[in-house]
Amino acid sequence: MSARREALLWAAQRxxxxxxxxxxxxxxxxxxxxxxxGLSAAQILERTRGNAAWLGFYSVFLLAVVVxxxxxxxxxxxxxLGWRGASRDAVLAAFAAxxxxxxxxxxxxxxx
Amino acid sequence: xxxLDVRVWRGGAHGRYQGFQVPREESQTVLDVxxxxxxxxxxxxxxxxxxxxxxxxxxxxxxxxxxxxxCRTHVDxxxxxxxxxxxxxxxxxxxxxxxxxxxxxxxxxARAKGRFQGRRTRxxxxxxxxxxxxxxxxxxxxxxxxxxxxCYSSCxxxxxxxxxxxxxxxxxxxxxxxxxxxxxxxxRLRAVAGDAGCHACHTQMGCSERCPKQISPTAGIAGLKRxxxxxxxxxxx
Numbered sequence: 001m002s003a004r005r006e007a008l009l010w011a012a013q014r015x016x017x018x019x020x021x022x023x024x025x026x027x028x029x030x031x032x033x034x035x036x037x038g039l040s041a042a043q044i045l046e047r048t049r050g051n052a053a054w055l056g057f058y059s060v061f062l063l064a065v066v067v068x069x070x071x072x073x074x075x076x077x078x079x080x081l082g083w084r085g086a087s088r089d090a091v092l093a094a095f096a097a098x099x100x101x102x103x104x105x106x107x108x109x110x111x112x
Numbered sequence: 113x114x115x116l117d118v119r120v121w122r123g124g125a126h127g128r129y130q131g132f133q134v135p136r137e138e139s140q141t142v143l144d145v146x147x148x149x150x151x152x153x154x155x156x157x158x159x160x161x162x163x164x165x166x167x168x169x170x171x172x173x174x175x176x177x178x179x180x181x182x183c184r185t186h187v188d189x190x191x192x193x194x195x196x197x198x199x200x201x202x203x204x205x206x207x208x209x210x211x212x213x214x215x216x217x218x219x220x221x222a223r224a225k226g227r228f229q230g231r232r233t234r235x236x237x238x239x240x241x242x243x244x245x246x247x248x249x250x251x252x253x254x255x256x257x258x259x260x261x262x263c264y265s266s267c268x269x270x271x272x273x274x275x276x277x278x279x280x281x282x283x284x285x286x287x288x289x290x291x292x293x294x295x296x297x298x299x300r301l302r303a304v305a306g307d308a309g310c311h312a313c314h315t316q317m318g319c320s321e322r323c324p325k326q327i328s329p330t331a332g333i334a335g336l337k338r339x340x341x342x343x344x345x346x347x348x349x
Contacts, residue, residue, distance in 0.1 A: 002306050002307070003301075003303075003309070003340070003344075003349055004305075004344045004349040006305055006306040006307055006309075007305050007306075007311065007337075007340040007341050007344035007349055008341070009311075010337055010340070010341060011344065014341075075312075078273065078307065079269075079273060080272075084307070
């Protein structure tokens with residue numbers, strides 16, 4: 001069971017990394033565009049509110065973060081602190097839930 | 113006569129370096145230096161070697177901070193300033209002086225199911241393996257391991273995670289995974305996947321950088337990860 005879980009976690013981290021590579025580029029390009037063209041907060045909200053494409057893009061971005069970050073932290077906690085087992089995984093699951101909640105709040109904040 | 117300024121580790125894990133002046137010779141290897149010290153200056157110095165020609169894998173030591181096979185390491189290459197610091201391999205318990213306890217290293221080969229298990233008996237014909245097949249080429253690239261533990265000593269993941277099987281054992285598992293004659297690969301994949309197996313590797317490539325046989329265990333470990341993911345997705349792991 002452990003071997004299967006580790007293999008699936010590895011696959012999930014690779015797949016989420018591929019998504020992140022794309023999403024981070026789009027996100028940075030958007031931020032640079034918004035900053036350099038001098039868009040105001042109101043103008044940005046005008047573009048994002050009710051925009052299903054942005055909602056979809058940032059939902060995928062958030063999903064990739066929620067999957068990728070806890071798996072990476074899992075290895076850091078194991079190797080640097082020697083923390084393994086169910087307690088570590090429970091804390092990371094809670095951390096993933098917090099990330100998902102904060103991210104969803106930010107996305108809905110500019111969509112609704 | 114020119115001499116080398118040599119510091120050699122003495123004692124166990126909490127030992128110290130002892131200094132020696134060793135005559136500089138032409139085409140001198142690091143193993144020649146250690147042998148000179150043991151035969152001429154300090155008969156109690158413990159070290160390990162056998163073939164002296166890069167086949168047996170028993171003479172690996174840490175030379176000026178880097179794990180190397182000492183019989184094929186010329187002093188010219190590693191000590192242009194005439195200074196040598198020779199220590200036992202990292203990541204293995206020190207028995208005495210330059211001799212490490214290799215049991216854990218080889219036990220991990222067994223844990224990675226490093227023993228060939230064929231399907232056929234001696235009464236059947238040989239299995240045909242096409243030399244230019246992809247699987248055979250992958251085995252060729254990884255099969256020449258001499259078990260010197262230079263990779264194991266150069267791997268930071270081994271230092272962080274003592275249960276980690278390490279590059280050599282995983283490289284061995286990879287050669288068997290790609291061997292079309294092999295019968296025990298499902299069990300082998302289960303043995304090498306997970307926190308102590310291929311998934312612990314961070315692809316730092318210390319093993320591939322230092323392997324004296326120019327093998328890339330990192331490539332084999334990446335292959336094991338791909339195979340494990342494919343098996344897990346099919347529900348076969």
